[in-house]
Amino acid sequence: MKRFPFADGFALKRKFVEKPASEAVLILGATSAIARATAAAFAARGDVLYLASRDEDELRRIAADLRLRYGVEVHYGVFDAEATDTHELFFKAVIAAMPKLTGVVLAFGYLGDQKAATDFNYGKKIIDSNYTGAASILSHCANYFEPLLRGFIIGISSVAGDRGRQSNYVYGAAKGALSLYLQGLRNRLYPSGVRVITVKPGFVDTAMTYGLPGLFLVASPQYIGECIVRSLDKSADVIYLPWFWRYIMLIIKHIPEPIFKRMKL
C-alpha cells in the first residue's frame, strides 16, 4: 500500500489556535477511524462533543479517551442510521444532553462489497445506511438549525459518488445521492446562515479499506480529521481530501461516456 507522503506528519504538527470552547458538535457514526480522528481534532480545540453510533462499548471507550487526552466534555448515545423511525427521539435526546448544539458531522457509511451489484437485498443495506439513514437524520438536524440561523452540517460523502463505476456503483450511487442531498440542503439553508460542507475523501487508511488491493496515495485518518475541522475556518463548500482528489475526479468525471463505459474501473 503506497502512502501519500505528506498525509501523516504534515497536519499533525500543526497546532490548533486556542480559542474559547465555542462549538458543541454531534458526531454521527463516531466509531469509524475518520470520525474518531475528527472528534479528536475538535476536542483538541476544546469543543464539546456528542458521539453517536450503534456500538455502545466503543462509544464509552472513545469518550473516555477524548476526555482524558483533551480534558473536554464528551457525551455519547446509541444511534442506528438504518432505524430511521428512532431518529427524531434520538435527536431530541442529543439536544437535551447538549442544548447548545452548534454543528453536526455525518460520518457513518457502509462500503459493503461487490455482492451488492447482484444481490439487491444486500445492496439495500448499503443504500439504507449511506443514503436513507443520512437523509433521515439530516432532516432533523436541518429543521433544528434553520430557525436558529446558525450552525454547520458536515457530511462525509466519497469520491466514489462522483461517477458510477462497475466495481462499486451501489455504494457510489448511495454516496452520490448523499452528495446531491447535501448540495440541495446547502442551497436551502444558505439564507439561514447554516453552513453545509460536503467532504469527499479518497483512499483513507481505515478498516473499510485495510488490505484492499490497488490502493494508492492513502491518507491517514488523522490527516482527514484535521482537514475536516479546519474546513470550518475556510469557505469551500465541497472539499476533496487529500486535495489532489479534486483533480483526479475532475479527469474521471470528464471522460466521455462512450469511452468510460469500455473502461475497467
Added chain:
Amino acid sequence: MATLITSISGWGRYPVQSCELERPERYADLRPGADSVIVRGQGRSYGDAALNQNGRVLLTERINRLLEFDMVNGILRAEAGTTLAEILDVIVPMGWFLPVTPGTKFVSLGGCVAADVHGKNHHHDGSFGEHVLGLELILADDSRVRCSPSEKPDLFWATVGGMGLTGIIGEVTVRLVRLQSALMKVHQHAAVNFDQLFRILQDPDLDDRYAVAWIDSLATGKDLGRGIAMCGHHAASEEVPDNSHLDLKPARGHSVPFDLPAWILNSRSISAFNSRYYKKEGGKRYPFLSNYDTYFYPLDAIAHWNRLYGKRGFVQYQCVIPEATSFAGIHRLLEELSGSRQPSFLAVLKRLGPQGRGLLSFPMSGYTLALDIPIRNKGIFVLLNKLDEIVLQHGGRVYLAKDARLSAESFRAMYPRFKEWLAIKNAVDPQNRFSSSLSRRLEIGMI
C-alpha cells in the same frame, strides 16, 4: 476481518517474513481466531517476537484508548495498543510519570507487559510488571479474564514477560509515580576503561534512581570498555529554576527517510563519532538539568533510526550476567567482541536488581550489556553463538525481546522457570494458538 498479506520485520529489520496482518479498530474485534496468531503492538521488539511467518499477526495500533485515570493515586487503565508516548503526553503535565520506561517511548503498553521491559531504574524499582495492577486477557477460547498479582496470579505472572504467548493483552492497569518537574537532574561520569566504568556503576555514592552507561564499543587495548555513566533522577521542585517545572518544549525531530548504504556506518566513522561523543559528554563534570525526553529517549529524536544500518538490518544482543561474575563475564564479552571482525556500534551497560516474579522475565540481579551489531555476513551468527556460550558459562541469559537467533537449547538453559511457565501456557492455550516465529524457533509449546 480484512487481512493484508505482506512482509514485515522487527525493529532490527532481521528477519523479514511474510505474515497475514489484521488490524482491528474495535475492542470487541480483539479475538484469537481459529489458527496460529501473535499480537504486535508497535513492532519495536528487535527480532521475531512479533512475527508469525505465514500466520496471522494481530495489530493493536488502533486499540489505543486511555480509559480511566485516577489523578489522586496515579492509577491509569488503558487499552494495550496505547503507546507510552501517548500516555506521557497526558500524564506528565498532570505531574505523573511511568514507573518504568524502556529506551523508546514508541512502544505499546501491551508490549511492555509481554516483554516485561526494564529501564534505567531496575536496580531500584524492578521491571514494568512489578507496577502493573491488573490485566484484561483474551484467552484462546475467546473468554475475557481479569488477572492481577492477587487474582489468577499464575496466569498473571506467566503473561508478564510471556511474549504474548498466553493470550491477547487487552487492557492494562498500571500504577504511576509522582513527578515534581518534567526535568531530569543528570550527573555524568567519564571512565577511561571498563574497570573504572564498572566501579562507577557499583559505587552507591554515585548511584541514582536511574543509571546507565554508554560504552565506546570500538575502543580497544587499554581503552577497552571506556565510557560514560549517566546517572539521574526526576528533578525535585527546589532543583529547577522558577516555575517551569512541568513546562515542556518538544525537541525538534529528525528522520532517516530511506535505507542508508551499509558502508556509511563503518568502524572508522563510528570510531570517530564515539571519540567525539566521549570527549563531549565526558567533559560534562557537573550535574545539569535535562528534558526527560533527551535523557530517556535520545534515539526517539531520529525517526526510523534503524535504517541507518542499511537494508540487511542489525541484531541487538542483550544479555545479563549475574552479580557475582558480571565483571569477568562482561569483560570477556567485550574482549570477544573487539577481537572479532564484527564491530558493534552501540553498547550500553546497566545494572539490574533482583529477579521479578514474571516466569519468563529477563532481568536478574547483575549487569546487562546491550550491543547493536549490523548484519554484514554470516560471521555475526558465529560470534553471537560464542557470546551465548560465555553468557551461559557465567549463568546469565539473553533478552527475548531483542533476540532473533537464540537456540532452543540455550533458551532452556537460560530460563530455568520455563517448565513452570509451560504448564500454565498449556492449561490456558492447549492448542498452542498463540504462537510466533520466536516461539517456534525456541520450540515453545511443542511437546
